[in-house]
Amino acid sequence: MSVADLLPMSFQQAQGGALILAIGAFCWAYLRTRRSNLPYPPGPPPKNIIAGNLTDLPPKRAWETYSKWAEQYNSDIIHFRVFGQHMVILQTLDLSRELLEKRSTVYSDRPYNAMIDLMEWDIAVGFKPYGPEWRHHRKLFQQGFRTGTTTLRYRAIQTDKVNDFLRALLDNPNKFRQHCKALSAAVIMRVIYGYDSAPEEDYFVELSEAAMVKMCDSWVAPGAMVVNTIPILRHLPSWFPGAAFKKYAIEGQELTRKIRDVPFAFVTKSLAEGTAKHSVVSEMIANNEEHETIKEVAATGYGAGADTTMATLAWFFYAMILHPEVQRKAHEELDRVIGNKRLPTYDDRDSLPYIEAVVREVLRWRPIVPLGLPHATSFDDIYNGHFIPKGTIVMANLWAIAYDKNIYEKPEIFNPDRYFNKDGTLTTEGIHSEVWSFGFGRRICPGRQLALDTIWLAVATVLSTFDILKKKDANGNVIPVDEDIEVADGLVSHAADFQCAVTPRSNVARQVIVESVAKE
Numbered sequence: 001m002s003v004a005d006l007l008p009m010s011f012q013q014a015q016g017g018a019l020i021l022a023i024g025a026f027c028w029a030y031l032r033t034r035r036s037n038l039p040y041p042p043g044p045p046p047k048n049i050i051a052g053n054l055t056d057l058p059p060k061r062a063w064e065t066y067s068k069w070a071e072q073y074n075s076d077i078i079h080f081r082v083f084g085q086h087m088v089i090l091q092t093l094d095l096s097r098e099l100l101e102k103r104s105t106v107y108s109d110r111p112y113n114a115m116i117d118l119m120e121w122d123i124a125v126g127f128k129p130y131g132p133e134w135r136h137h138r139k140l141f142q143q144g145f146r147t148g149t150t151t152l153r154y155r156a157i158q159t160d161k162v163n164d165f166l167r168a169l170l171d172n173p174n175k176f177r178q179h180c181k182a183l184s185a186a187v188i189m190r191v192i193y194g195y196d197s198a199p200e201e202d203y204f205v206e207l208s209e210a211a212m213v214k215m216c217d218s219w220v221a222p223g224a225m226v227v228n229t230i231p232i233l234r235h236l237p238s239w240f241p242g243a244a245f246k247k248y249a250i251e252g253q254e255l256t257r258k259i260r261d262v263p264f265a266f267v268t269k270s271l272a273e274g275t276a277k278h279s280v281v282s283e284m285i286a287n288n289e290e291h292e293t294i295k296e297v298a299a300t301g302y303g304a305g306a307d308t309t310m311a312t313l314a315w316f317f318y319a320m321i322l323h324p325e326v327q328r329k330a331h332e333e334l335d336r337v338i339g340n341k342r343l344p345t346y347d348d349r350d351s352l353p354y355i356e357a358v359v360r361e362v363l364r365w366r367p368i369v370p371l372g373l374p375h376a377t378s379f380d381d382i383y384n385g386h387f388i389p390k391g392t393i394v395m396a397n398l399w400a401i402a403y404d405k406n407i408y409e410k411p412e413i414f415n416p417d418r419y420f421n422k423d424g425t426l427t428t429e430g431i432h433s434e435v436w437s438f439g440f441g442r443r444i445c446p447g448r449q450l451a452l453d454t455i456w457l458a459v460a461t462v463l464s465t466f467d468i469l470k471k472k473d474a475n476g477n478v479i480p481v482d483e484d485i486e487v488a489d490g491l492v493s494h495a496a497d498f499q500c501a502v503t504p505r506s507n508v509a510r511q512v513i514v515e516s517v518a519k520e
């Protein structure tokens, strides 16, 4: 998610609705008069009494700007304000843990977003305000994805879906990105609904994608920034001049309702017909959970789990084309431990520390949610002599953590070796990207075990069977790859398009894949 997404309005958009916005924002800011004489945390002084720091905010890679401010103000906590909305950025792992974990009673709310509300995306656990409803939905979600026996049960599904993924890579390597997406979607759909999605043009997947796109784009829909700044405007009728956001929201609402109802109906129908496969939803139904609640909890899964897993896998391919030396080390470990006659399985995980280190490094090197999901404070707080008012949006700068030189030596380098102790064992504490990449405290990602399991098996099996190299053109010349590829700003940070050649390491590797799929 970019800052502009969270904030009331970008500078350009401010021109149009300026008057109405200015009045509303001023009243809002006025009503939020400060309740403490303590200073706010350091940060850039507001440029304007109403818009605050609006014009200081960059349209892209906000996490880098925050890191510059942290340096400039020599502070690991940064404060600024936009239209009366207080924003706080946490720059270090220790501070994120201190506030978001140790003070989680204060820091576990989510900011209100009028468009999310209008589009009914507040059905999702991740957007619900901190309170009894969120607690109930979160508990159900966790029961479905709990680490340990519950997620272990999904490993057979993940193995089948990863085998399909390898086969798809074999058959059509150029579409590697599409295959990453199909794998991520297939695991989620099967685990949550017991539904086996098609590799392409699947109705449920496309519906979920459409709903996600509509939600992600809602921040820049016409008028959306105005209503997000002055939420009371959500009550305007759609014919009201400037209320185009209402039409957008109604379209979005239709999609949200569909992703809530349609896959759920698939489960109830297959249960009635006796064809249902075990799933998170079928289990919640068996536990007599209220159907409306089940629908909402289940609908959260695709949005939160598919794009994130897919983005991580795509970054893995990107890292591999830039680092053949890492692939060589991974191949050496895999050939030594597994040989070339079978695919690695979850049972091999403890014997493959280098693969574990590669996964950690992919998660660190390009954090796919660089600013996490925004938390919000439920009460006033004081940290280190600084006042943080109730309602402040608080973000952990995961990108800054990933590039913190106090934790990672030469952080810009992709280097799985950093996770090894001198005696060759894996580090067990301190620099675990697979922990902080998933957020903090009571809001920490409840799908992290499922995600890590899918990513680990995909990485291990791809490296054991394929070479991932820079692509060559028709004349045999290597097509150069931008080493600082563009990151698509959005709810999830995807790598911009890049090409790579994914070729089987040998005929035996090809055969192993074909046979693994045949055994399913």
Ligand code: HEM
Binding pocket: 125, 126, 127, 138, 141, 145, 188, 300, 301, 304, 305, 306, 308, 309, 312, 368, 369, 372, 373, 374, 375, 437, 438, 439, 440, 441, 442, 443, 444, 445, 446, 447, 448, 450, 451
């Ligand atoms: C590489 C993959 C993934 C990454 C990096 C990731 C990361 C995150 C992060 C940073 C948060 C915000 C935590 C916070 O507010 O502090 C989050 C929340 C969440 N994630 Fe994930 N996630 C991934 C995969 C998944 C999967 C596979 C699922 C579900 C099947 C999932 C479900 C959720 C949910 C429901 C929330 C909201 C939790 C709440 O607000 O209580 N995520 N995730």
